[in-house]
Amino acid sequence: MILAVEPPVILVFGDSLSAGYGLPQGKGWVDLLQKKLVDGGFDYRVVNASISGETSLGGRNRFAAALATHKPQIVILELGSNDGLRGQPLPDLRDNLVAMIQEARRTRAQVVLTGMRIPPNYGPDYTKKFQAVFTEVARAERVPLVPFLLEGFASQREMFQSDGIHPNEQAQRLILANVWELLAPKLHKAVRPG
Numbered sequence: 001m002i003l004a005v006e007p008p009v010i011l012v013f014g015d016s017l018s019a020g021y022g023l024p025q026g027k028g029w030v031d032l033l034q035k036k037l038v039d040g041g042f043d044y045r046v047v048n049a050s051i052s053g054e055t056s057l058g059g060r061n062r063f064a065a066a067l068a069t070h071k072p073q074i075v076i077l078e079l080g081s082n083d084g085l086r087g088q089p090l091p092d093l094r095d096n097l098v099a100m101i102q103e104a105r106r107t108r109a110q111v112v113l114t115g116m117r118i119p120p121n122y123g124p125d126y127t128k129k130f131q132a133v134f135t136e137v138a139r140a141e142r143v144p145l146v147p148f149l150l151e152g153f154a155s156q157r158e159m160f161q162s163d164g165i166h167p168n169e170q171a172q173r174l175i176l177a178n179v180w181e182l183l184a185p186k187l188h189k190a191v192r193p194g
Helices: 029-039 056-070 081-085 090-106 124-141 169-186
Strands: 009-014 045-048 074-078 110-114
Touching: 009 029, 009 056, 029 045, 029 169, 056 090, 074 090, 074 169, 081 090, 090 110, 090 124, 110 124, 110 169
Parallel strands: 009 045, 009 074, 074 110
Antiparallel strands: none
């Protein structure tokens, strides 16, 4: 009798940028990631636990349950945008990201952190310090950092939905490319029995 081996899980834990807000079903970058893994011979199952509107605190409050339920080998942590857009205290953002990374580490999951930038609504000082939080956390916790999830197209209006905030379908492959660069070194090809 051959026991079926469950593929390792990649847990994407984020906000609307990963939840596929405003996109047709199956067209978000997380869906494209699953397809790229399959096409590339990587035997992983992608679980998208992203929620539109999520803050780092909201994520922190549900993170342990997500880890226990899905038992991921890799976590892509994509939170913080909503903290920045709401002008939340940056030490809280830092603490929440660190807590989630450390919690993932206790379950032996590897983490890839994604960085964000925000418009200068709260002034240049806050905007600059917000961006720096991700770099500081990645350095302190020794995890790979996607410096900016929307790198390469953030200033291109045609890559966004009508709200000007959420990337459109065309932009999803570019988001995936930004994540893939840091994720790929953590992956191993499938060797399936039989």
